[in-house]
Amino acid sequence: MHWVVGIDEAGYGPNLGPLVQAAVALRLPDDDPAGWNTLKSVVRRCKEKADGRLLIDDSKKVYTRGGLAALERNLWPITAADRSSVGELLWGQEELPKWGEDLNAETWFDSGDLVPVEVDPASLWEKFENARTALGERWYADFRIVPTPRFNQIVDEFQSKAVVLSRGLIELAAGMYARIPSTESIRFLCDKHGGRNFYAGIIQEAFPTGYVIAEKESAEESRYRVELLARRIVISFRPRADGDSVAVALASMWCKYLREVCMRQFNRFWAEHVPGIKPTAGYPVDAKRFFAEIQTAMNALKMTNDQVWRKR
Numbered sequence: 531m532h533w534v535v536g537i538d539e540a541g542y543g544p545n546l547g548p549l550v551q552a553a554v555a556l557r558l559p560d561d562d563p564a565g566w567n568t569l570k571s572v573v574r575r576c577k578e579k580a581d582g583r584l585l586i587d588d589s590k591k592v593y594t595r596g597g598l599a600a601l602e603r604n605l606w607p608i609t610a611a612d613r614s615s616v617g618e619l620l621w622g623q624e625e626l627p628k629w630g631e632d633l634n635a636e637t638w639f640d641s642g643d644l645v646p647v648e649v650d651p652a653s654l655w656e657k658f659e660n661a662r663t664a665l666g667e668r669w670y671a672d673f674r675i676v677p678t679p680r681f682n683q684i685v686d687e688f689q690s691k692a693v694v695l696s697r698g699l700i701e702l703a704a705g706m707y708a709r710i711p712s713t714e715s716i717r718f719l720c721d722k723h724g725g726r727n728f729y730a731g732i733i734q735e736a737f738p739t740g741y742v743i744a745e746k747e748s749a750e751e752s753r754y755r756v757e758l759l760a761r762r763i764v765i766s767f768r769p770r771a772d773g774d775s776v777a778v779a780l781a782s783m784w785c786k787y788l789r790e791v792c793m794r795q796f797n798r799f800w801a802e803h804v805p806g807i808k809p810t811a812g813y814p815v816d817a818k819r820f821f822a823e824i825q826t827a828m829n830a831l832k833m834t835n836d837q838v839w840r841k842r
Contacts, residue, residue: 532715532762534558534565535706536777537699539721540589540785542691545840546812546820547793548633549676551698552784553706555716556777557668563717565776572661573776584608584661586779588772589786598794601787602646605780607658608665612651616791617641620673629701632680637831638799639677645791671784672705674698675792682836691842695723696732703736707763715762719778721771727752733765803827 535555542549562568566575574583576591585592585604592600609619620641621630633639676684676694684694703718710716723729733742733754740756740763747753749769756763768774772782797809800820804827810820821839828838 531557532560532717533710534563534775534777535716535718536775536779536781537702537718537720538772538778538781538785539695540789542695544812545814545817546810546838547789547796548678549681549694550785550789550792551674551702552781553672553702554777554780554784555670555706555710557666564774569664569776572664584658586776586783588779589782592783593786598790599648601783602649603654605783605787606646606649606651607654608662610651611655613644613646615641616643616645619645629674629676633675633677636677638796640795643795647791670706670709672702673784673788674701675788678840679837682841685841692723700732700736707737712760718765719771719775720765720767721778722767722769729767730754737763800824800827803831
């Protein structure tokens with residue numbers, strides 16, 4: 531057995547709203563790092579018929595089958611039996627992390643907002659007991675949410691928005707390494723960052739006491755191993771990795787879900803100040819429409835463009 535950690539993001543391309551990154555760790559057999567065979571009795575993909583199993587797949591595919599409710603219906607049965615606040619979901623009872631401070635500073639963010647929004651978790655809890663048993667208690671999830679002001683600060687400092695993704699990856703990978711029992715090996719599976727093929731420098735920052743060796747660097751896959759650590763570490767970057775692994779698919783679904791929850795709060799906040807405004811998903815074209823319509827309210831609230839609109 532070994533650990534597989536899937537890492538993904540949502541909201542890298544929009545002009546409005548936060549970037550969300552998530553890591554999900556699953557303990558899987560050595561001969562099934564993808565996890566689909568191990569979990570096939572309780573997990574299905576979108577290409578398979580609905581038959582009572584959890585739907586775990588690329589978040590965009592799941593979302594098109596039922597929006598926010600579809601994500602909640604398949605995430606909550608393995609998460610909690612009752613509603614919780616967004617803050618409890620994101621950082622629990624732990625000390626508020628730095629990224630949580632940045633998020634709490636947002637005028638639109640409400641850490642007390644209850645989730646899930648559209649499903650009753652209690653009704654799902656008993657129904658999917660078999661899925662929780664198959665996954666076991668030994669699985670973890672971790673998140674990073676980067677709101678616009680912090681996003682712009684990083685862009686100003688490094689003149690690159692790619693650094694925002696890299697920093698989140700470094701924090702999530704290092705955090706999972708510290709959290710997972712030290713006797714077991716870890717395989718990280720990540721979606722590629724655009725067309726980038728070279729990640730050795732990023733990995734070295736995540737594991738500063740290790741020695742990074744590139745095994746493959748190509749458009750199809752960039753794969754590395756980290757030597758001189760207490761256990762074996764392998765990190766792979768692939769395009770569309772969320773279709774290759776249960777862990778990455780779950781990370782993808784958490785990213786999409788949390789991004790949608792945040793945008794729901796974002797739109798609710800601005801609707802209070804601009805009655806009748808049409809909600810936005812924050813992506814180019816419609817983001818320009820929305821940004822133009824909130825200008826008067828922004829001036830009244832003494833908010834600058836950098837607090838709302840991403841520079842890149």
